[in-house]
Amino acid sequence: MTLQANDFIDRAAAYGYDFYAGVPCSFLTPFINTVIDSERLTYVSAANEGDAVALAAGQALAGKRAVAMMQNSGLGNAVSPLTSLNWVFRLPILLIVTWRGTPDVADEPQHELMGQITTDMLETMDLPWEIFPDRAEAVDEALARAEAHMNETGRPYVLVMKKGTVAPAELQTQSAPTQSRGAITFRPAPYKEPTVSRREALSHLVERTDPAHSVIIASTGFAGRELYAIDDRPNHLYMVGSMGCAPLLGLGLAMARPDLDVIVVDGDGAALMRLGAMSTLAAYGPTNLHHLLLDNGMHESTGGQATVSSGLSFAGIAAAAGYRTTYEGHDRTVIDQMLGGSSQGPAFSHLHIAPGTDKANLPRPAATPVEVKQRLMAHIGAGS
Numbered sequence: 001m002t003l004q005a006n007d008f009i010d011r012a013a014a015y016g017y018d019f020y021a022g023v024p025c026s027f028l029t030p031f032i033n034t035v036i037d038s039e040r041l042t043y044v045s046a047a048n049e050g051d052a053v054a055l056a057a058g059q060a061l062a063g064k065r066a067v068a069m070m071q072n073s074g075l076g077n078a079v080s081p082l083t084s085l086n087w088v089f090r091l092p093i094l095l096i097v098t099w100r101g102t103p104d105v106a107d108e109p110q111h112e113l114m115g116q117i118t119t120d121m122l123e124t125m126d127l128p129w130e131i132f133p134d135r136a137e138a139v140d141e142a143l144a145r146a147e148a149h150m151n152e153t154g155r156p157y158v159l160v161m162k163k164g165t166v167a168p169a170e171l172q173t174q175s176a177p178t179q180s181r182g183a184i185t186f187r188p189a190p191y192k193e194p195t196v197s198r199r200e201a202l203s204h205l206v207e208r209t210d211p212a213h214s215v216i217i218a219s220t221g222f223a224g225r226e227l228y229a230i231d232d233r234p235n236h237l238y239m240v241g242s243m244g245c246a247p248l249l250g251l252g253l254a255m256a257r258p259d260l261d262v263i264v265v266d267g268d269g270a271a272l273m274r275l276g277a278m279s280t281l282a283a284y285g286p287t288n289l290h291h292l293l294l295d296n297g298m299h300e301s302t303g304g305q306a307t308v309s310s311g312l313s314f315a316g317i318a319a320a321a322g323y324r325t326t327y328e329g330h331d332r333t334v335i336d337q338m339l340g341g342s343s344q345g346p347a348f349s350h351l352h353i354a355p356g357t358d359k360a361n362l363p364r365p366a367a368t369p370v371e372v373k374q375r376l377m378a379h380i381g382a383g384s
Contacts, residue, residue, distance in 0.1 A: 326349070
């Protein structure tokens with residue numbers, strides 16, 4: 001008998017799975033449709049598969065269980081966060097990956113190679129996997145194995161779904177997730193030479209935030225190292241790798257913990273890498289999410305290679321995407337505006353900063369990524 005979607009979803013709920021993020025696949029259609037139509041579950045439509053992984057990782061940072069769903073052809077989009085976010089920080093999530101292009105099933109030519117290497121890719125990334133259960137009575141055992149692995153290692157577990165595993169289910173809910181039609185506050189900033197340094201901007205941010213009620217997630221590279229040099233607080237998370245994933249990690253955390261102000265410090269290079277994330281943050285971002293983009297027009301930590309940000313207004317993009325309040329400027333007041341009581345979230349600030357870093361006084365965090373994560377989770381009462 002073909003598995004009904006709720007045969008899995010109801011049993012997964014007993015383990016705490018009520019948050020799903022993903023990118024659709026025809027194999028997943030009945031599963032995703034059932035999740036969307038459920039009033040007790042949250043589904044976030046991600047711009048790409050790596051974003052879905054980072055979103056689920058943000059829920060894990062809050063001590064919750066979450067699912068990221070994708071087609072195996074999109075597994076490549078998820079390699080970066082799976083290997084340099086979830087694996088490094090030990091953030092356990094459940095992955096449901098469809099298996100297009102299996103040798104025994106006729107499929108489109110674009111799935112042939114990925115069908116041959118899907119399980120090899122998972123094993124190369126140190127991701128244990130098993131076939132998604134096709135019988136209701138097998139679901140509990142699969143979930144128990146996933147839970148045991150996550151508790152032991154703190155890392156993801158994968159269920160690989162074959163064609164026809166889940167019985168068809170029509171989508172009943174047709175409403176789009178967009179929560180606004182554009183920003184209520186946005187004024188483009190006329191060009192002038194930036195004078196504020198990254199350290200000055202981050203020092204001001206640290207002064208303006210209360211560690212007891214906030215979390216600051218700093219993008220990979222100099223942003224995290226500068227934040228650490230200014231003050232190593234328990235509410236700080238310093239990203240390593242997974243470039244561009246900080247906003248999605250912050251979104252997952254902010255959705256799980258509406259009692260916290262979640263502030264994401266981004267960079268122009270990182271934002272450009274996952275520009276689609278801004279549409280997701282605008283559509284789903286809660287009022288407690290603040291997105292600060294520090295733009296010096298270059299990849300400074302790798303030698304100062306220019307980005308294309310000189311031709312962009314990130315705040316303009318954020319406003320068009322639907323962030324409720326967006327600001328752009330060349331001084332620290334845009335941070336005050338973003339955090340101010342009159343701002344409606346999700347709020348965004350694009351601060352143009354001057355290049356230049358005192359590398360001689362730019363330490364790397366002494367704690368390991370896992371220790372930083374554990375400290376943060378303990379600080380916000382999320383367990384580990």
